[in-house]
Structures are given as structure tokens and as C-alpha cells.
Amino acid sequence: MTELAELPATPGAARTQGRPRSSRAHEAILEAVLDLIEEGTTVEALSMEAIAARAGVGKATIYRRWAGKDELLLETLVKLKGPPTQPLGDSVRADLIRLLSVVGQKDQRAVRVMPCLMPEVSRSPEAYRIWQEAITEPRREVMREVLRRGVATGELRADLDIEVVVSMLISPLLLHRMVRWNPRLDEVDDLTEQIVDVVLQGVAA
Amino acid sequence: MTELAELPATPGAARTQGRPRSSRAHEAILEAVLDLIEEGTTVEALSMEAIAARAGVGKATIYRRWAGKDELLLETLVKLKGPPTQPLGDSVRADLIRLLSVVGQKDQRAVRVMPCLMPEVSRSPEAYRIWQEAITEPRREVMREVLRRGVATGELRADLDIEVVVSMLISPLLLHRMVRWNPRLDEVDDLTEQIVDVVLQGVAA
Amino acid sequence: MTELAELPATPGAARTQGRPRSSRAHEAILEAVLDLIEEGTTVEALSMEAIAARAGVGKATIYRRWAGKDELLLETLVKLKGPPTQPLGDSVRADLIRLLSVVGQKDQRAVRVMPCLMPEVSRSPEAYRIWQEAITEPRREVMREVLRRGVATGELRADLDIEVVVSMLISPLLLHRMVRWNPRLDEVDDLTEQIVDVVLQGVAA
Amino acid sequence: MTELAELPATPGAARTQGRPRSSRAHEAILEAVLDLIEEGTTVEALSMEAIAARAGVGKATIYRRWAGKDELLLETLVKLKGPPTQPLGDSVRADLIRLLSVVGQKDQRAVRVMPCLMPEVSRSPEAYRIWQEAITEPRREVMREVLRRGVATGELRADLDIEVVVSMLISPLLLHRMVRWNPRLDEVDDLTEQIVDVVLQGVAA
DNA sequence: TGGTAATCGAGACGGTACGTCACGTCTTTCG
């Protein structure tokens, strides 16, 4: 899996000589982004200049590590999300509810960042790739595993299309978190359960 | 329903005196936005200056009508989407498939604009309101009607939560269009049918 | 002598039909300019829009009468200066002092306007012509007459160059008023007398 | 003597850190102004944008050094005038003629710039101060010295007011250059000599 | 231990777009 690799100092050259990059600066930058987001800074006000100033860092120090704002925000989001929640292996239903209940809920700041990345992710294949590999796929894979187990135990239909079901489970919640797709859903705190139940009923063996 | 009202010339004053706003300019601006999008202009290159130049219009003429780029893009999107597709009144299944098959497909330009509005829609309550009223709600309402009919005819369970089901139907397709959420779904040209079938199975009476 | 003629309503057409021009508007505009100058408005802030607003007049009403801001300011200055002071016919010395003591002193607002016209007057031959005819020449002519009388009475040398002497008398005071050329001169309230005396001594018969 | 000091990067802070200001840019800007003036650009067409474009410089680079167009033009004028002409120490009359014969003649571009600065110089005390210190005073001082020498040698009256005489000598020529105060004077190529002679006659011992 | 080389914070650089303002003209309605 291709990583959010740092830019090489000089492409193709040994990266051992000279002063090493300061990990303090690296983290100060990511922290600065999170701080600014937390303070409610709007996207256009979330400028590289503001980030550098907040981090107490020169702008070049940022550009030495990331190719642009989108890359930086993407890595911030990855850091924010962390590894996906793991299923407990109880029932398929309980595991799905467990996995879905954290979609966009763990850290409110992630909800703030995600919509800002949509323009870039929808346009740049590279941004899309990173988004997929670092954010989407790990979570889908966990969910696929739970569904495969359901098929194996005979709980779920053998011919179900796992990708479709995964999308059906995640999409409504994700969209809801991003743009409060339907505000009336806020009153339904068992929205997750309802979705799981409808889908499970629809794909029951 | 509150509209995408133009900015008043002087808030609270009668808007009858003086030269009236040119509808020619108004439309030239919206056309310019669509042209630029069609030519593949990226969002950051879709500047107010470029729009004004393309429309053969002064920048002030744009700002007289819209408060900023987001408002303008939003109205462009509203114009692009037009009124929602209407159901034919055949079976519930056929109607749902008909309604869903145009989600983000009718005009490829809309797919290009929508992700760019996510940052604004997710942040500004006003942008969100317009987005809801002009884009989302009309389409959800059509779909609600189809589902209510299904309940009335006894095809669907009487206690189903219509809002949840509508979200389950639309979200996967919309997200897919916006960020190609799962590219493997591109191979599934009957994705729409699968989703409808799973949901209908899940909420059958 | 060509005048600051108003622009004809329609060149070559009878100016009898339709609503006659409002003299009220004409004066309101000139008043507005003077008001704004008096309030200390800077040149760039002395915009046509501000003048029209202050006069309670449409911009077109101004442009119907003057070709541009410079023409308007020029006429304002002409109105401000009024007819030149007349000599009393006493001694040459007393008359010159009388004429010079009002250079740029009668109305403090004129001192404010004049420097603003320098760029235009120094560049546009037309503005220069009007400036000469309406402001400069009448005053120089009065002074020439006094000097000619001095020559006739034998007080002054018969071969003096009147134009040179007139310039020598007026220039120091005018420049002093416009840019306080030498602030130390402010302490010399008999500056005018000194200048007259030096010149008279220099050109005595 | 206070200078046309550049704007400090951060007022009160040490100006040693960071990339130093480019002297190349500084001079390119001044050159651009002179070029544009030379080409006959009118004042209103002498925009900051045009200057920046001609100098191959960003607008911010100009605003980092000067507070506005007037400050820039003023410094351009100072550069244009250079140090004042020095007297040769011959006779008082010859020295005065020498000094006066270059008033506004050395560089035709200076004549173009000066009237444009009148509005600013007559209004802003700061612009007036710089104008005095960098343009006016050095030239007046040279002339004062010549007059003082005349008094010392007994050529001139001991009680003459040097400031008044200096103004009488310079003003007619300066005003003539700026606004061709009296075009008939163009025919008098010995205007300078006439003025000097009248004044010397008027203040002779 | 002393050079070498890349990094650091800082901030200026050439650009581009922003949103505002004024220009002088044009197009309404009202008197």
C-alpha cells in the first residue's frame, strides 16, 4: 500500500547527510492545523500562512514535507481517524452497529475536515487514491469481513454483493455527518440500528 | 419556501427606482459558470474574474447579485438540476429505480459542481438551507410519495421510517457520484436495482 | 474670450423644447463641491459620486453640464475667485500692494482647490486655456494697467518688460499660498510690501 | 535631516531576519516610473498596476516600500533632481543665473512629475516635509549662500531679507515651468537674466 | 574536532484573485 510518503529531500539522492528534519516541526504543523480547525476557522481562512504562523514554523518547512494544502489536510485527517474500529465477533448485527456507530463521530474535527477535502478528492486522482487507501478501504475491509462471516454462518444470503451492502450501510451515515443530509435524522438516535435492520432483513438468507 | 432571493439594492428600500437589473447579464453569468465548468476548469481556477470575463460582465455586476462565489455556484447548481424527475406511477420498484437512475447523472456538470459546494454547505447554515430547499427536499419529497403509496397499497410495511429509507436509497448513489466512493461499483451497472431490491426486501410487508 | 460654455443639450438643435435645465441643480452641484472641499475632503475622495450624492442630483446631470471633474473644479474655482480686485488709482506702490494682498487669500477654499488642478492644467491645453482666461489673465491685466500707468507717469523705467515684472510680483505669493513654499515667510506679514519694494526699486526710472 | 525612510518591516522590530529587500526590485520600480512618464503616460494612467507590470514586480513589493503612489512619485522626483547645482564663485550675478537656469530644466521628466505632486504636497504635512527637505531646501540653501556672499562683499544691501529674495528669484521660473504660467515668457530666452537683474537692481547696496 | 550539508525561522519575491470603489455611460420611471 502506497503511503503518504514524505517528499524526498533530493529525489534519488541519499537522505542521510545534513541536518535531519525536525519531528518537532512536523508535529507542530499537524497540531496547528487541528487547533485552527477546532477554533472554527473557515476553509479559506485555513491558509498555509496561518498554519505556519500558528505552528511557529517557516512556510518552506511545510512545503518541504507536503506538496500542498490538500496533502497536508489529508494527512491530518488520516492522523485524526486513526486505525478502524475492530469488530468484537459477537453477532453480525452487533458488529455492524458497533462499526457504524463511530462513522464520523469519534472526533468532531474529522467531520469538519472531510467536506473540505471533497473538492480535491473528487478531482485529483492522486488525492482520491490516498483518501481511499488511508481512510476508506481499511474501514470497508473490516466491514466486508463481518459480512463474509455472516455469509459463512448462513445468516446472510450467499449471493449478496458485499460491496453494495457495505456502501448501503456506510453512505447514509457518512453523508449525514458531512452535510446533515437530513436534519430530521438527528432525532433518530437509533438511525444506525434501523439501517442495519433494514439491510439485514433485505439480505437475510 | 424561501427563495434564492437576489440581494436587495438597498436593504429595506423600494427597489423600483433606477435602471433595473439586466436579466441578460444575470443569465450570461450563469452561462459563463457552466461553460467554464464544462471546459474542465478547476475550482480554484473558477475565479470570479474568469467568470466575469467570460460573461462579458463587470465583477461588480456579479457581486450586486450574489454575496460570493458559493452563492453563485449554488444557484448555478439549482439551475442545472432543474425540477426533480417525476414517478410514472407504475410499480413502487420501477418508480424508485427511475428516480434513482438520474441521481447525479442527468448533467455531468452538476457532478463537477457538487463536491465544490460541500465545504460551504457543511459550514454555512444559510448555504445548507438553500441546498436543502432547492436541491435535496424536492427530490426527497417525490421519493417519499412513492414510498407512501407503497405503504398505502400494502406493498411496504406500515411502520417503516420513510426518512431513513429515502436516505438509504439516495446516499450510496450520491456519494458514489461525488467521490466515486467505491470504483468497483462502476462495474455494477445494475447497482441501482440492487440497492432498491435490498431495501424493498428489507421493508416488505 | 471663450467662455466656460455649458455643453449644448443637443449640438445644433433648438434648446427650447422639453423640460428646461434646472438652475437649482446647477447651483446645488457647485455648492456641493464647495461643501465637500470645506469639510476637508481629499482630492481622491472628492468623487463625482460624492458630489452628486451631496447635491441630491443624478450623475448624468453633472455630465450634462461639464465634461469631467476637472472642468467642474475649474468652474468652481472661477466662481470662487470672482472678478479681480480693482486698483484705487493712488500710487503705483499702494495699488500693487492692494492687488497682491488678496492673492489666494480671499477665500481659503480656493487655496485648497488650486493645487488639485495643477496636474490637469499642466497637461491639458484646454484646461490650461480656461485657467488662463478665467483666472490668470484678468488679474494680470489689472496689474499690467497699474504698471503701464507707472511708466506713463515716469515713476517706472520706460523699457521694463511688463510681463516679467507681473510674474515676479505674483509668483512668489501664489506659490507660497499653494504649497507654503517657504514657511518662514509666514512670519513675514509684510512679505507683500517687501516684494513690491524690491521690484519697484529694481525697475525705478 | 529625516530621510525618505523605507517602511520598516515590522515597526519597532529588528529588520535583520528574513530575506533582505531586493535592491534590484527597488531600482526597477523607480526606473519603471521614469520610463512610463517618459512615454507620456498621464497621471491617472500611471497606475500602480502599470508600474508593477513594467518593473516586472508584484504590487506588494511596491507597497512594502512606499505607502502609496504619492510617496513613490516623491522619491522618484528626488532621485530625478539629484544634488543641486553648485555656484562657481564668480560674480553674484553669474552664479544666480547659473543656479536659476536649471530650475526645472535639467530633466524634462521632473517637470512632468512635479505638478502631479502638488495636490499631495499641499495637503499632507508629511509629503510637504519630504518635498521641502529633499527638493526645495538644498537648492534654496545654495542660493542663500550666494546672496550672503554678495552681502559680505558689499555688493548687496546688508539689510536684505534673504528668504524673500530667494523666493522672488525661484518662484517665477518654477511656476513658469510647471504650468507655463505665462506662455509669452517662452519667447523671452533671457527671462532668467531679466529677473536677476531686476532683483539685483532692487537690492543693490 | 572541524567541515559539510541540509534544515530551521523569517520574510521578501513575482503572481493571481479578492472584494470595493469610482469612472463615464445607459436605461428605467416619474414629473
Next chain:
DNA sequence: CGAAAGACGTGACGTACCGTCTCGATTACCA
């Protein structure tokens, strides 16, 4: 038809960021 009102296309304003480029001053490694 002149008036006011105010929208029109134009273009400059001064500001803010972009991503790059010097600066002098720090580090680490390697000789």
C-alpha cells in the same frame, strides 16, 4: 424631455495567499 436613481462594463485600488527564493543561524553526520 429633463430629472433622480441606479445598473452597466471597465479598470485600479490595496490586501491576502500562493508557492518559491534567499538570508543568517542551527544541528547532525562524516572525515
